[in-house]
Amino acid sequence: xxxxxxxxxxxxxxxxxxxxxxxxxxxxxxxxxxxxxxxxxxxxxxxxxxxxxxxxxxxxxxxxxxxxxxxxxxxxxxxxxxxxxxxxxxxxxxxxxxxxxxxxxxxxxxxxxxxxxxxxxxxxxxxxxxxxxxxxxxxxxxxxxxxxxxxxxxxxxxxxxxxxxxxxxxxxxxxxxxxxxxxxxxxxxxxxxxxxxxxxxxxxxxxxxxxxxxxxxxxxxxxxxxxxxxxxxxxxxxxxxxxxxxxxxxxxxxxxxxxxxxxxxxxxxxxxxxxxxxxxxxxxxxxxxxxxxxxxxxxxxxxxxxxxxxxxxxxxxxxxxxxxxxxxxxxxxxxxxxxxxxxxxxxxxxxxxxxxxxxxxxxxxxxxxxxxxxxxxxxxxxxxxxxxxxxxxxxxxxxxxxxxxxxxxxxxxxxxxxxxxxxxxxxxxxxxxxxxxxxxxxxxxxxxxxxxxxxxxxxxxxxxxxxxxxxxxxxxxxxxxxxxxxxxxxxxxxxxxxxxxxxxxxxxxxxxxxxxxxxxxxxxxxxxxxxxxxxxxxxxxxxxxxxxxxxxxxxxxxxxxxxxxxxxxxxxxxxxxxxxxxxxxxxxxxxxxxxxxxxxxxx
Ligand code: ADP
Ligand code: MG
Numbered sequence: 034x035x036x037x038x039x040x041x042x043x044x045x046x047x048x049x050x051x052x053x054x055x056x057x058x059x060x061x062x063x064x065x066x067x068x069x070x071x072x073x074x075x076x077x078x079x080x081x082x083x084x085x086x087x088x089x090x091x092x093x094x095x096x097x098x099x100x101x102x103x104x105x106x107x108x109x110x111x112x113x114x115x116x117x118x119x120x121x122x123x124x125x126x127x128x129x130x131x132x133x134x135x136x137x138x139x140x141x142x143x144x145x146x147x148x149x150x151x152x153x154x155x156x157x158x159x160x161x162x163x164x165x166x167x168x169x170x171x172x173x174x175x176x177x178x179x180x181x182x183x184x185x186x187x188x189x190x191x192x193x194x195x196x197x198x199x200x201x202x203x204x205x206x207x208x209x210x211x212x213x214x215x216x217x218x219x220x221x222x223x224x225x226x227x228x229x230x231x232x233x234x235x236x237x238x239x240x241x242x243x244x245x246x247x248x249x250x251x252x253x254x255x256x257x258x259x260x261x262x263x264x265x266x267x268x269x270x271x272x273x274x275x276x277x278x279x280x281x282x283x284x285x286x287x288x289x290x291x292x293x294x295x296x297x298x299x300x301x302x303x304x305x306x307x308x309x310x311x312x313x314x315x316x317x318x319x320x321x322x323x324x325x326x327x328x329x330x331x332x333x334x335x336x337x338x339x340x341x342x343x344x345x346x347x348x349x350x351x352x353x354x355x356x357x358x359x360x361x362x363x364x365x366x367x368x369x370x371x372x373x374x375x376x377x378x379x380x381x382x383x384x385x386x387x388x389x390x391x392x393x394x395x396x397x398x399x400x401x402x403x404x405x406x407x408x409x410x411x412x413x414x415x416x417x418x419x420x421x422x423x424x425x426x427x428x429x430x431x432x433x434x435x436x437x438x439x440x441x442x443x444x445x446x447x448x449x450x451x452x453x454x455x456x457x458x459x460x461x462x463x464x465x466x467x468x469x470x471x472x473x474x475x476x477x478x479x480x481x482x483x484x485x486x487x488x489x490x491x492x493x494x495x496x497x498x499x500x501x502x503x504x505x506x507x508x509x510x511x512x513x514x515x516x517x518x519x520x521x522x523x524x525x526x527x528x529x530x531x532x533x534x535x536x537x538x539x540x541x542x543x544x545x546x547x548x549x550x551x552x553x554x555x556x557x558x559x560x561x562x563x564x565x566x567x568x569x570x571x572x573x574x575x576x577x578x579x580x581x582x583x584x585x586x587x588x589x590x591x592x593x594x595x596x597x598x599x600x601x602x603x604x605x606x607x608x609x610x611x612x613x614x615x616x617x618x619x620x621x622x623x624x625x626x627x628x629x630x631x632x633x634x635x636x
Pocket of ligand 1: 063067068071092094095096097104105106110111112113126127128129130131132133134175
């Protein structure tokens with residue numbers, strides 16, 4: 034056995050980094066906590082590639098004096114506690130003094146900061162190598178940039194998922210933190226450096242928690258939440274819960290906070306389930322936003338490296354408190370009396386870009402009726418009245434829905450008529466064109482998907498509630514083998530134990546087509562073509578896009594509104610070779626005027 038030695042700081046930091054920094058989302062969380070501990074009025078977050086290329090967090094808090102910059106990035110250096118007893122009453126989000134040191138070990142970390150009474154300065158740590166403190170002109174506050182996380186640790190870097198996946202984790206970290214601190218203004222920007230960059234969240238400071246929830250998840254959700262409140266001696270719970278009929282398929286809208294910190298806790302969520310018992314269909318989940326007021330010495334936040342879990346001194350008291358808070362509220366509303374069949378909480382997908390920013394968040398609860406085909410110009414139009422979202426959910430939307438706005442624009446263009454719910458008839462230059470609506474739409478979708486994949490800009494929507502698919506072992510193997518292909522086509526499929534997988538994203542162009550349906554279609558096709566040796570990767574992607582287009586296209590038999598007819602007819606000009614659907618079937622036939630004249634014996 035070699036002799037025992039003390040580990041050099043670089044190794045210690047590297048090991049700590051493994052615990053504290055798992056992925057870009059961990060960096061987002063740590064930097065946000067640091068910013069919040071500095072007492073800011075606003076915090077701006079900018080990410081590139083989901084945070085893999087860059088995480089930048091700027092605050093207007095107290096700043097760091099130039100002389101303290103080297104300490105800020107030193108291991109176990111913190112301004113937040115002095116003696117061990119301080120751990121018993123932690124009033125700040127950070128306290129371990131290891132986040133910046135760890136992050137600096139596995140990235141290029143740049144801190145620029147200024148306090149009210151000193152000049153600004155910056156320091157850079159590149160893969161653990163600490164640079165000099167240099168003067169820097171900047172406003173009061175701190176900007177921390179983390180470039181190329183794990184850039185110097187290829188093994189870790191390889192474990193990061195596609196930018197889209199990291200983005201969803203990072204934005205979730207942002208959302209949780211922003212939920213916990215409504216009094217601070219936040220913004221979140223993604224990929225500002227690219228043409229597709231955008232401001233995802235812009236959250237003004239507010240003293241209303243409901244306001245902050247609505248700013249994050251939409252007015253419709255915010256306005257329907259029920260307020261709850263209860264206390265027992267020195268502990269209290271307050272917040273908002275969803276109506277039983279606004280249930281969800283997953284737990285994404287279950288948020289718990291203590292002392293400005295999001296945390297997970299099975300016992301408390303069990304109490305929530307218990308309170309809703311009998312009001313939800315089995316497997317459905319309620320919406321909960323709860324915060325707990327507890328004396329600092331009754332909760333230990335130092336039990337989890339990423340501080341995701343906390344330990345309460347008296348968990349059973351909390352359990353009873355939560356149960357009581359919710360039950361009282363439900364009794365007051367006499368909700369338990371009307372155990373209506375729950376209505377799927379499905380914010381209309383057409384509002385996804387505004388109300389439910391693309392980051393989390395289109396809830397894909399299956400509509401009551403048959404799934405609406407994904408129709409390109411208006412991917413979310415409910416095709417049957419019974420598949421519309423509950424009226425309350427549509428209330429917050431613009432008075433004129435997108436599909437009606439498009440109507441007039443299309444009408445001026447070219448008049449087309451739908452026949453037998455399957456053919457579109459248009460006046461063509463020298464005759465009459467008969468279009469097969471499915472064949473054309475399939476082609477339009479395919480061309481759009483292909484063009485988007487080629488330019489690397491396929492719009493992908495994260496499913497708020499991932500869809501589960503039970504696969505055969507052979508299909509599971511296909512998923513594993515072709516994960517990259519599926520991902521290129523916008524479908525993120527992740528293992529879920531056994532031969533079950535979950536689909537967490539799909540292309541926006543797929544509209545309301547269930548993700549499980551398009552993944553299955555993709556697997557069928559991959560199984561067929563992957564057997565042929567030497568298929569190029571691009572051809573596999575192409576095959577998957579064909580499958581997507583086929584599944585998501587409107588079908589023969591789907592009634593269309595005039596606006597949809599017009600848009601589809603208009604779109605056929607945008608599409609190369611649009612006279613053939615991807616299978617090679619014709620998308621349209623032309624009856625020439627000459628032929629008509631001949632039939633009517635005009636010539
Ligand atoms: P911790 O937050 O546990 O103290 P960190 O490594 O995250 O440890 O940060 C080290 C120290 O750097 C903090 O204690 C704080 O003094 C300083 N610091 C970090 N970020 C900021 C910021 N945004 N504003 C002011 N001070 C900061
Ligand atoms: Mg910290």
